[in-house]
Amino acid sequence: MKKQAVLSLSGGMDSSTVLLHLLAHDYEVTALSFDYGQKHNVELERAAELIEYLDKNGYPVKYQRITLQGLVSLLDSNLVKGGDDVPEGHYEEDNMKDTVVPNRNKMFSSIIQAVALSIAQQKGCEVKIAMGIHAGDHAIYPDCRQEFRDADYEAFKQGNWDADKVIYYTPYLNGDKFDILVDGQSACFKLNINFDEVYKRTNTSYKPDAEGRSDYKSASSVERIEAFIKLGRKDPVNYIDGWEIAKQHVTELLAKHA
Numbered sequence: 001m002k003k004q005a006v007l008s009l010s011g012g013m014d015s016s017t018v019l020l021h022l023l024a025h026d027y028e029v030t031a032l033s034f035d036y037g038q039k040h041n042v043e044l045e046r047a048a049e050l051i052e053y054l055d056k057n058g059y060p061v062k063y064q065r066i067t068l069q070g071l072v073s074l075l076d077s078n079l080v081k082g083g084d085d086v087p088e089g090h091y092e093e094d095n096m097k098d099t100v101v102p103n104r105n106k107m108f109s110s111i112i113q114a115v116a117l118s119i120a121q122q123k124g125c126e127v128k129i130a131m132g133i134h135a136g137d138h139a140i141y142p143d144c145r146q147e148f149r150d151a152d153y154e155a156f157k158q159g160n161w162d163a164d165k166v167i168y169y170t171p172y173l174n175g176d177k178f179d180i181l182v183d184g185q186s187a188c189f190k191l192n193i194n195f196d197e198v199y200k201r202t203n204t205s206y207k208p209d210a211e212g213r214s215d216y217k218s219a220s221s222v223e224r225i226e227a228f229i230k231l232g233r234k235d236p237v238n239y240i241d242g243w244e245i246a247k248q249h250v251t252e253l254l255a256k257h258a
Contacts, residue, residue: 002028005128005169006116008108009033009051009063011043013224014132014172016050016202017180020187021171022130023059029130030062030115034108036101037072042212043203050201057193066111077101105133105143106152113156113166120165128169135176146173177227185231200236213238216246225250 005022009015009031022029033047044065051063109129116127133144142148149168157163172180188195204224205214214237215221225246228235239246 001123001125002026003128004116004119004123004125005029005130006112006119007031007130008112008132009047010132011045011047011050011203012132012220013177013184013199013202013204013227014134014180016047016132016198017184017187018130018132018171019050019054019061020184020191020198022128023054023061024187024190027128028062030064030119032108032112032115033063033065034068034111035065036068036104036107037075038101040203040206040208042208045212046201046203050198053197053201054193057191059191059193068107075101103143105131105141105148109152109156113160113163116166117160117163121162125165127166129166130169130171132172132180133170134172134180135174177223178230181227181231181233195233196236200238202237204237209240211238213240214246215240216249221246222250222253226254 003026005027007015007019007022007029009019011033019029019031031047031051033044035041035044048063048065051061054061112129116129119125120127133141133149149170153168156166171183184198185195188198203212203214205216205221206218207215207221209215216225216239225235229247229250234243235246
């Protein structure tokens with residue numbers, strides 16, 4: 001029997017790379033995406049497109065979209081429909097805290113834990129819970145820090161029988177988006193799939209336009225573009241004003257923060 005993993009798949013670059021990582025390490029993956037009324041819901045379309053692409057290339061993934069739409073009017077965040085405009089700039093700036101969705105990873109974790117424990121009990125095996133959180137998230141998002149993860153896991157163990165069969169797996173916890181891309185490039189090579197075809201089926205932008213094209217000024221986009229620049233590759237997603245303008249903007253922004 002293959003190793004088992006349950007993945008929180010947002011449709012972004014980070015969790016999509018974790019999916020590649022798991023497949024390259026011979027895991028059978030159950031991937032869950034969450035629709036919580038996010039403005040950038042193009043990421044859900046990209047997640048489904050990536051699952052379809054992987055299936056056609058011989059890597060089937062059990063995939064489920066979980067809808068939490070009833071929360072939309074109750075959540076205070078600029079990332080949720082009805083909230084204020086998504087701020088622009090670098091993650092080091094204070095206004096990036098407006099992109100926090102209250103208790104988001106705790107909500108996701110509870111559902112993923114339940115699914116992972118169910119698989120563990122059905123199959124009688126250990127199951128990994130995989131998430132794409134990384135060091136670049138730590139300052140802005142408290143629910144991406146190891147302290148939260150440890151406390152959350154302890155609560156899970158206290159509230160469930162056989163919870164020790166479920167183990168968290170966060171391979172990028174101490175890395176950044178560049179490290180994630182490097183691992184993704186390696187996984188694509190190992191799986192014999194096309195890097196550009198994979199990453200054009202991801203979304204990192206919090207402010208995509210009506211056509212689904214990525215912005216290049218919100219912090220999530222800045223981080224992604226920075227990683228592609230460092231890797232020396234063109235980002236295959238479509239940017240509102242094209243890749244060259246996006247790259248130039250981020251290069252100038254990073255120079256200001258150097």
